[in-house]
Amino acid sequence: MFLGIESTAHTFGASIVDDQGRILTNVNSTYRAPTGIGIHPRKAAEHLNDVSSSVIEKALQGPEAKFLPDAVGYSAGPGLGPCLRIGATISRALALYMDKPLVPVHHGVAHLDLAMAAGHSHDPLAVLVSGGHTAIAVHLNRRWRIYGETEDITLGNLLDMFAREAKLPSPGGVAVESKAKESSTLLPLPYTVKGNDVAYSGLLTAALRLLNEGRSLADICFSIQEVSFAMLAEAVERSLVQTRKSEVLIAGGVAANHRLREMIQMVAEDHGATFHPVPVEYSGDCGAQIACSGRLAFESGITISVPESFVNPRWRLDEIDVPWIPRP
């Protein structure tokens, strides 16, 4: 029995997984910023603080008795500092109170671990797309290695920042996706692929200019998706040809987008690889990802004492050993 606590940005989550990694509970509460305004780190942290005890209480409630976890995993980074500290503080207190080991979990690695478990993937080319990451990674010698990534803002940033300016409701990615369905007119936007890397800030600026010029919002949303996703798909295709992996995994909040899934699936199948999308209910930030990844880390002997425990708002995906991959 393993407890995971997610607290990196807008979501406070708690989840229990059993010794086989089956998800028994997964309770989450997400802060929604008002339309036209982004996430204020302090306001998000206040929300996480307010909901934390009820979320944990619900997650610990088993069918008959309360679950008693053998260890506690917490999201140690990357993320917003004030939010990370809420989850870390609560996890430290829980670990001390229950006298159980504490396990630091990398939020991005956790996205991949949960997606691999739920999407039945063993050793994939991983595409991680969220507000915090836009990266293409493969596992080699104990670590995820970044094959390609964004050189500026993430895909999640692009969609959220555009949605915010266009006064579309939060979450921005969902709003842009549904608006895009109303159009099939492609407007010119910069297509920037540098090797396996992509850059989205120029695309955002151009899209905002089209918005100010009064172009149809549906056309702009359609064009943002077509261009930004095709850029990533191209970078994925390049990485896939170079790594010759036989599985392609897609994970992270933006992985819920159907058009993006469709494009990445086409790339995978075109090169004889199987496609492993994260189930939509596990694409966004959630406690289950931390529980799933934390359990694997704990079984590999990774724990940290409370005095040594840390949060790291900038913690790269390739700066942590993940010896449990490839998965059987």
Added chain:
Amino acid sequence: MDSSTLELHPLHKGAEADLFLSELPPWKAVVKRRVRKAYRNEELDAKIRKERTVRESSAIRDAKIAGARTPSILGLDLERCSIIMTFVEGAVARDAIDTMSNSSRLTLLKELGRQVGFLHSAGIVHGDLTTSNIILPDGARPFIIDFGMATKSSEPEDRGTDLHLLQRSLIATHALDATSSFKRVAKGYREAAGPETTRSSLRKAAEIARRGRYFAIR
């Protein structure tokens, strides 16, 4: 040139193009055809493929004039987004590099640096410098192929991107030691591009590497 009349034998399916082996006496030729990508919006796809075909063929020509070892252009078929060029026989560096002796690997890295230096001093950036795009003919110096992402630029930013990609390919694909392997590349690069270009390119490459997400020092 009409490439539809050539006899084409599938050679390789790349990320963005299919390669075919053909004969264009007296040459053994390669036809590089940019195929339609089903995932990409059709209008966007057509524009990108045509632009890149034109850009690639002129980059190859310029690279050759600059002294780099590249295939030679034999013809162009824009209607089919195809370039016809000479075939370079040899092993792909990606497959050969891990089993090479240390000394020949160091020689190769330096020579690679020199070739990239030639390109950059002629104002060409390759745009996709990975070990998959380097061919090693038996006993001869390496060829650089696939100028599909090449651009004309003298910006340190673009030159740095080239070097960054090459370095990442050496680390991520071959788990080579970042510092020592890149020192060899830099040595060859300096010989061809001169100290000034080298200084600005290397500085940019290091800066670009730090641009990735969540680096502690930025």
